[in-house]
Amino acid sequence: SQQGEEDPQALSIQEGENATMNCSYKTSINNLQWYRQNSGRGLVHLILIRSNEREKHSGRLRVTLDTSKKSSSLLITASRAADTASYFCATDTITGANSKLTFGKGITLSVRP
Amino acid sequence: DAGVTQSPTHLIKTRGQQVTLRCSPKSGHDTVSWYQQALGQGPQFIFQYYEEEERQRGNFPDRFSGHQFPNYSSELNVNALLLGDSALYLCASSLAVLRTGELFFGEGSRLTVL
Numbered sequence: 001s002q003q004g005e006e007d008p009q010a011l012s013i014q015e016g017e018n019a020t021m022n023c024s025y026k027t028s029i030n031n032l033q034w035y036r037q038n039s040g041r042g043l044v045h046l047i048l049i050r051s052n053e054r055e056k057h058s059g060r061l062r063v064t065l066d067t068s069k070k071s072s073s074l075l076i077t078a079s080r081a082a083d084t085a086s087y088f089c090a091t092d093t094i095t096g097a098n099s100k101l102t103f104g105k106g107i108t109l110s111v112r113p
Numbered sequence: 114d115a116g117v118t119q120s121p122t123h124l125i126k127t128r129g130q131q132v133t134l135r136c137s138p139k140s141g142h143d144t145v146s147w148y149q150q151a152l153g154q155g156p157q158f159i160f161q162y163y164e165e166e167e168r169q170r171g172n173f174p175d176r177f178s179g180h181q182f183p184n185y186s187s188e189l190n191v192n193a194l195l196l197g198d199s200a201l202y203l204c205a206s207s208l209a210v211l212r213t214g215e216l217f218f219g220e221g222s223r224l225t226v227l
């Protein structure tokens with residue numbers, strides 16, 4: 001079952017613009033992670049934010065987490081054509097054993113040169 | 114530093130056949146998780162192996178089974194293939210002691226069932 005739901009499903013922007021992607025989830029989490037996937041390839045980890053953090057930055061990426069609303073957003077600033085990919089949020093839920101990630105359906109980002 | 118490697122990259126099977134997919138984790142990692150990604154969907158958790166045992170399992174039938182070897186590499190086996198098993202199968206590795214760390218993914222094995 002899907003834990004996270006990303007919004008919008010697809011996003012098309014011009015190179016240089018900012019891209020904002022949102023994720024909502026249903027249950028309590030240890031952390032939330034964002035991954036990128038180029039067409040048909042493996043997923044690449046972008047950033048992780050823990051449940052006790054509210055905002056985190058990594059290069060052109062900024063992620064926020066609102067546990068009261070069970071939502072997160074990923075901001076990519078000054079987008080480039082190379083940012084064109086699918087983006088997934090993944091939640092690490094609280095379990096008694098080794099953690100596992102539950103992914104959403106993803107957001108398709110197209111950056112036009 | 115070798116990343117996660119998977120084989121084969123592509124394969125075609127017919128309904129009812131069996132398939133084995135292989136994964137070597139990133140150097141230093143001891144936990145392997147398998148995911149199934151249907152076209153246009155997010156990855157779905159199949160199961161996770163640590164210390165050669167299945168530690169967690171997603172909502173997949175018993176036709177899906179796995180194994181982890183002493184060198185931490187892993188296999189995913191699917192029996193009695195169905196058309197709906199056509200998907201990209203992704204292996205991800207991690208270090209158990211971190212518990213809540215990032216996953217490192219391989220490029221996947223694309224299975225087509227005819």
